[in-house]
Amino acid sequence: MIIVKLIGGLGNQLFQYSMARRISFISGEEIKLDLSEFKEYKLRVYELHNFNIIENIATPDEIEKLAGCNSIYTKFFKKITSILPFNKKTYVKEKSFCFDSEILSINKNAYLEGYWQSEKYFKDIEEIIRSEITIKSPLSGKNLQLAEKIENTNAIAIHIRRGDYASNPLTNEYHGLCHINYYHEAISLLLKKIRDPQFFVFSDDCEWSQQNLNLPYPTTFVNHNGSDYAYEDIRLMSLCKHNVIANSSFSWWGAWLNRNPQKMVIAPKQWFKKHEIDTSDLIPDKWIRI
Numbered sequence: 001m002i003i004v005k006l007i008g009g010l011g012n013q014l015f016q017y018s019m020a021r022r023i024s025f026i027s028g029e030e031i032k033l034d035l036s037e038f039k040e041y042k043l044r045v046y047e048l049h050n051f052n053i054i055e056n057i058a059t060p061d062e063i064e065k066l067a068g069c070n071s072i073y074t075k076f077f078k079k080i081t082s083i084l085p086f087n088k089k090t091y092v093k094e095k096s097f098c099f100d101s102e103i104l105s106i107n108k109n110a111y112l113e114g115y116w117q118s119e120k121y122f123k124d125i126e127e128i129i130r131s132e133i134t135i136k137s138p139l140s141g142k143n144l145q146l147a148e149k150i151e152n153t154n155a156i157a158i159h160i161r162r163g164d165y166a167s168n169p170l171t172n173e174y175h176g177l178c179h180i181n182y183y184h185e186a187i188s189l190l191l192k193k194i195r196d197p198q199f200f201v202f203s204d205d206c207e208w209s210q211q212n213l214n215l216p217y218p219t220t221f222v223n224h225n226g227s228d229y230a231y232e233d234i235r236l237m238s239l240c241k242h243n244v245i246a247n248s249s250f251s252w253w254g255a256w257l258n259r260n261p262q263k264m265v266i267a268p269k270q271w272f273k274k275h276e277i278d279t280s281d282l283i284p285d286k287w288i289r290i
Contacts, residue, residue, distance in 0.1 A: 002027065002106075003058045003066055005034045005113045010047045010230055011249025012115055017048055018129050019103075019116035024054075025125050027107040032058035034067075034111070043164075050231045053132045066090045066111035099281035117249060118281040119256065133257060135235055142224055143232050146200070149220070150239045153198040156190060157240035158183060159251030160213070162205035176273030178246050180212050185290055186244040186266035187215070193264065200240060202233050202251070247271045256284070266290060 004020035006013050017033070024031035031054055038046050049055060068091065092106065094114025099121065103112075122129050139147050149155075160183070164171045191197065199219040203209040206223035213219075225232045230250070237243060237254025242264045245251035255265045265287040271279040283289055 001032060001062065001066070001109050002029045003032045003034050003063060003111045005037065005067075005111070006046060006048070007037045007041060007044075008115070009044045009250060010234065011251075011253050012117075013046070013048050014133060014253050015115060015117050015121075015249060016112075017053060018133070019114075019121040020112055021054070021129065021132070022122040022125050023104070023106050023110070023112070025128060026104075029108060029110075030056065032056045032062060034058045034063050036060070036063065047231060050135055050137070051132065052134050052136055063111065066109055067113075096278070097282070098278050117252075119284055120281055130257065130259075133253075135231055139235070143236060146220070146222065146236055147239055149198075150200060150236065153218075154194055154196050155240040156187075156194070156197050156199050156242045156244065157237040157251075157254060158187075158199055158201045158213070158244045159237065159246045159248060159254065160201065160203035160205065160209045161246035161248040161250065162203065162208060166205070172273070174273060175247060176270070178268050182268055182290065183213060183244060189266060189288070189290065190242060190244070190264055194242065200236065202237060202254075252282075255287070264288065 002020050002024045004016050006016050020031055023029070033048070033056065035046050035057060038044070090109055091111050092103065092113070094100070094116060097115070097117065099118040103121065160178070162177065165175050165177050166172065197217050199215055199217055201209050201213060201219060201221045203221070203223065206221050210221055222233065222236060234250065234254045234257065237251060238257035238259070240258065241260050243251065243255035243258055244266045245255050247268050247270070258265070267283050267287050267289050269289040271277070271282060
């Protein structure tokens with residue numbers, strides 16, 4: 001059994017699931033999801049039920065067996081398992097933001113805790129991940145109209161992440177914000193190769209985006225889905241021909257799920273405000289960092 005701890009927003013949950021799904025597929029072990037953190041974590045909610053994933057929810061007993069979460073011996077248990085080789089551990093915690101190839105040697109019961117933000121954890125089962133990270137419900141209403149418009153234009157998705165990155169000082173100190181100059185530079189780069197573009201701007205601060213992103217091309221600001229239907233924004237971003245992403249796992253997935261073989265994806269070179277965090281494994285090789 002492979003149990004993965006889910007926490008954070010939709011982008012984080014997709015990374016966590018995909019990494020565990022790869023371990024599960026290669027090892028032949030059943031994948032299960034630990035949703036217990038969402039009982040206390042009120043900033044985000046579990047969102048993967050909207051996708052065609054393998055959705056087995058781990059029971060408290062199953063989590064306790066592999067992670068020892070509620071045991072009085074928890075700290076001792078985790079300290080002991082931390083020094084074991086990966087194929088012997090039952091509790092595995094991410095060591096750093098970089099890709100860790102040793103994780104892929106896990107071949108039996110394990111509880112996985114981390115963010116696992118690199119496609120290298122699941123690249124070898126890419127088509128399985130793409131088939132499962134599809135939305136259960138069909139396009140409808142305004143999203144269907146936008147999807148049809150996107151399909152018939154040289155659509156470029158732009159994601160501007162602000163929200164708590166801008167409003168929460170602690171979050172801003174860690175993540176920072178992509179400057180408007182980043183978007184202008186990314187757009188200029190795309191326009192050298194793309195004719196007759198139409199821009200579709202996705203943001204949690206549409207007013208700021210409209211005031212600061214003045215483009216002399218047809219532009220649609222997408223803000224009707226809200227947090228309850230955020231997965232629809234990922235679907236729409238993935239349907240665009242090209243992507244300009246923010247320092248956000250949310251738009252990372254919108255770009256990664258884009259199946260256009262000629263897509264151009266622009267990503268920020270500085271992902272975190274803290275320069276010491278190594279993000280060299282985060283961005284796929286074919287994407288452009290500026």
